[in-house]
Amino acid sequence: MNTKESQVWTGLLLLIGVSFIAATAYTGFNPIAVIPHLREGWTFFFEDFLPPPLHLKEPIIECIAVTIALAVSSTSVAAVLAAGAAVLGSERTTPFCWLAGIVRGTATFLRNIPTLVWAFILFSSLGIGTSVGFIALVITSFAFMTRTFIEVIDEIPEDPWSVWRQSGWIFGSGFFNVLSLVVLKGLFHGFSIAWK
Numbered sequence: 018m019n020t021k022e023s024q025v026w027t028g029l030l031l032l033i034g035v036s037f038i039a040a041t042a043y044t045g046f047n048p049i050a051v052i053p054h055l056r057e058g059w060t061f062f063f064e065d066f067l068p069p070p071l072h073l074k075e076p077i078i079e080c081i082a083v084t085i086a087l088a089v090s091s092t093s094v095a096a097v098l099a100a101g102a103a104v105l106g107s108e109r110t111t112p113f114c115w116l117a118g119i120v121r122g123t124a125t126f127l128r129n130i131p132t133l134v135w136a137f138i139l140f141s142s143l144g145i146g147t148s149v150g151f152i153a154l155v156i157t158s159f160a161f162m163t164r165t166f167i168e169v170i171d172e173i174p175e176d177p178w179s180v181w182r183q184s185g186w187i188f189g190s191g192f193f194n195v196l197s198l199v200v201l202k203g204l205f206h207g208f209s210i211a212w213k
Contacts, residue, residue, distance in 0.1 A: 090151065
């Protein structure tokens with residue numbers, strides 16, 4: 018290490034040290050007072066994070082079943098909602114060009130907030146329960162699936178779209194036929210490639 022790099026590292030360590038001392042002085046935190054309580058922390062860690070005793074099998078199995086049911090049901094609801102939102106969010110299928118940007122932006126915003134944060138936000142308004150977990154999972158899954166479905170719709174080759182436009186399609190007339198023939202076929206093709 019050359020002297021200039023050594024000086025940078027020394028300055029950085031001094032800055033961190035001074036920041037730590039200033040922060041502890043400002044907040045009144047005493048790091049030395051933590052040392053006598055370390056044993057309690059390790060006891061808490063090893064007692065509460067170990068698997069529960071086997072005689073509690075039935076409540077554990079019930080909680081696992083509820084968790085799996087929440088995951089499956091929230092993903093199913095989110096998939097249906099995301100398919101509709103993706104049709105409105107893709108520039109190829111949306112009836113209003115301005116709506117595509119709003120759907121994409123909303124999905125991106127919702128996707129960037131973790132599920133746990135959604136759960137904390139929803140706890141304050143709905144209380145604690147399985148409904149909060151369900152809604153948090155639906156929001157996050159909806160956002161991820163919407164963005165994925167939009168990308169798959171946008172990657173459908175141009176051939177089906179040109180046939181669609183040449184047939185004189187106007188939004189509203191035969192929209193669901195076009196969805197089933199063009200969009201769903203392209204979606205399932207994209208998923209089959211992804212699974213290979």
